[in-house]
Amino acid sequence: MYVYIPTTQLKPAPIIVAIHYCTGTAQKYFQGSNYASLADTHGFIVIYPNSPSSGGCWDVASTASLTHDKGGDSQTIVNMVDYAVKNYGGDADKVYATGSSSGAMMTNVLAGAYPDVFKAGSVYSGVPDGCFYVAGATAGMATPGWSNSCANGQNIKTAQAWGDLVRSYYPGYNGTYPKIQIFHGTADNTLDYPNLAEQLKEWSNVFGITFTKNVTNNPQSGYTQMVYGNGSQLVGYSAQGVGHTVPIHETMDLAWFGIA
Template sequence: MHISTSVLGGIAAICATANGALTRVNDFGTNPTNLQMNIYVPSKVAAKPAIILGLHYCGGSGEAYSSSTKYNSLADQKGFINIFPSTKKDNNCWEVNTVKGLSHDAGGDNQGLVAMINYTIKKYNADPTKVFVTGSSSGCMMTNVMIATYPEVFAAATCYSGVAAGCLAGSPGASPSSANPDCANGKVIKTQAQWVDQVKAMYPGYSGSYPRIMTYHGTADNVVFIPNLGEQLKEWSGIHGVSFTKNVTNTPQSGYTELVYGDGTKVLGVSAAGVGHTVPVHESEDLKWFGL
């Protein structure tokens, strides 16, 4: 009996999903920038599962970020679903610099990423109040953009070694190496009010709350320099209306310092002494921040 390759491929995809492998989703809805969706569904999915959107670094891919982090093994334990998308443009860097990419529903990468989330919520009866985003380097830059342009979609965010939403606005490329060097070099310094105005302008008319954010940066980062941590914290503490309260040293590990804003539940920075680009992903800390 002859079975077509397309049928075999379909069977393989079904088996892969059942066994909790990373699988491709080709038709998830609006996809203006031709992103690639990869999803990890554990064999035992929680009732109303949470979703984590994991965003790769420049030159990376969803598959690479999936395999280099522990989110999938944690999903196996806890039953949440991971989405690891890929962008194939601008050296595989996310669109964090254009007008459409820094706007709500304007045809940027961000719109395609939200379509992936909406597809997952519908297909797996996921909990729309438990959608989270994280990423490293360009993925951290995009994490900041996602919570600025689609704040209603996400409950919380974590990210590693990125820049404030809007820092790269108007730059010709989205890569730290090809985009506005002033931003990556930590020379785009704004007032808190300027950052808040920039975020608000990305989604005019939005009056709801914004996601909680915890963001890490290494003091020895010579690709995306450490002043970018302060600018992110300036931006999001302004959005949340919280002020710096204290440093907590050697947390979550030796050499790391937490920069606590307000009561520490909405905005948290982590400075990693002597760490370069990028700060290693701290998955268990992410899950604590997400409440998973």
């Protein structure tokens, strides 16, 4: 657990969990993003988890990590949030997750398994929650529970089936789920482009909303915003010609989280 405490901190302070990609580290994600400098402006805390696996990937495949309070990397990250609330003045009611690639996958996992902890997520080039599931996946593998079919965009399910998967990870939960925005590039050859549609199907079912409209060249040229419902719970961004991964849009994340 690595934490960035801003120069001027809100009391209590919102918490953003910024989750690195495979082969990455907490330090690399700190250096490759602008969350820390924005924290100094807006007063929030940033947690940078560091994956325990040898290849830097997160466990988004095991039953433990996918399921509420069953352990795995997801519960470890939730423990970091609890620690920041108790020891650094974090606001338990304003906790958000974001990440790229494997970190994007973990953001979806956290939203599914710990909707009582996180209020919103921003996903950069990931896959649906549960897509990499492998029974008995071994923690510590270089790529824990890697699924070629999922990575290649071949795990196609109905919206209902995806939604049922998410709901199964926290049995009995009747509260709200975190709002989600999802970025994906059309030229992604690592976690292929069909994963965007599958993620949007998944969360649209969880929220009980349907596709409303596309907005072209939003937030920039070549990007298309995909709005579901009234756009307050779920939006997607298709980035034309962009590979793996979509560049981080930090100011959009802060707006989505309601921090700035």
